[in-house]
Amino acid sequence: MNILVTGATRGIGKVIAEHLSAIGEVYVTGRNEDLLKSCPAKDYCVCDLSSDLSVLTDFIRKNNLDVLINNAGEYIYNPVDKLSNEDINRLYATNLIAPTKLISAAIPHMKEKKWGRIINIGSISGVMGEANASLYSASKAGLIGLTKALALELAEYNITVNTINPGWVDTDLGNSSIEDSEFSKKEILECIPQRRFVEPKEIASLTAYLISEEAKGITGQGINLCAGLSVGI
Numbered sequence: 557m558n559i560l561v562t563g564a565t566r567g568i569g570k571v572i573a574e575h576l577s578a579i580g581e582v583y584v585t586g587r588n589e590d591l592l593k594s595c596p597a598k599d600y601c602v603c604d605l606s607s608d609l610s611v612l613t614d615f616i617r618k619n620n621l622d623v624l625i626n627n628a629g630e631y632i633y634n635p636v637d638k639l640s641n642e643d644i645n646r647l648y649a650t651n652l653i654a655p656t657k658l659i660s661a662a663i664p665h666m667k668e669k670k671w672g673r674i675i676n677i678g679s680i681s682g683v684m685g686e687a688n689a690s691l692y693s694a695s696k697a698g699l700i701g702l703t704k705a706l707a708l709e710l711a712e713y714n715i716t717v718n719t720i721n722p723g724w725v726d727t728d729l730g731n732s733s734i735e736d737s738e739f740s741k742k743e744i745l746e747c748i749p750q751r752r753f754v755e756p757k758e759i760a761s762l763t764a765y766l767i768s769e770e771a772k773g774i775t776g777q778g779i780n781l782c783a784g785l786s787v788g789i
Contacts, residue, residue, distance in 0.1 A: 565592055606630070609658070623675070671713075675767070679693075716771070
């Protein structure tokens, strides 16, 4: 089983790549070649998802992917009237346009094999909305819509498509997001029913399950892994 994890150099993506290396041949992509070399992967591709994707789409076709995990993402915390055109273009390119193009490149092999798994890493912000993170929320909501439509389109080929929507995750990105926001970590924890951040290994374990044959009936779903955040306070 050939698996590609995007954004695998740190945080959620790195833990997913490490976890899935016990299941199949893992391929990784990211912007930092030195960090990619340290990943437990069969091969890697250096690529910035906000720019030209041709190198990565060629890499995908060459390695006949069975599983694609769209994990890479950009986050911007800023009022909508303070966003630059560069911010808008870069975030949508990374969070929504790139996953669509990568899926398009991976699908022909999956259709031919009549088996495949696509897992998009979304966000609870795409489910609920997040003030001052409108670009991020909109792009992740778009990913959820893409997931639903593709699940219908690809069901006859035994290809499942799902989105995992994490809440606050205990990663460098999650903690730096707190610094960018107007709330303290204590205030954020008080809004999470379980009073904790999700651990990356929880997300990695869920990806492993969604890849398995036991989960073949789960498709088109947005699964909120958020310590209860989406339910309420």
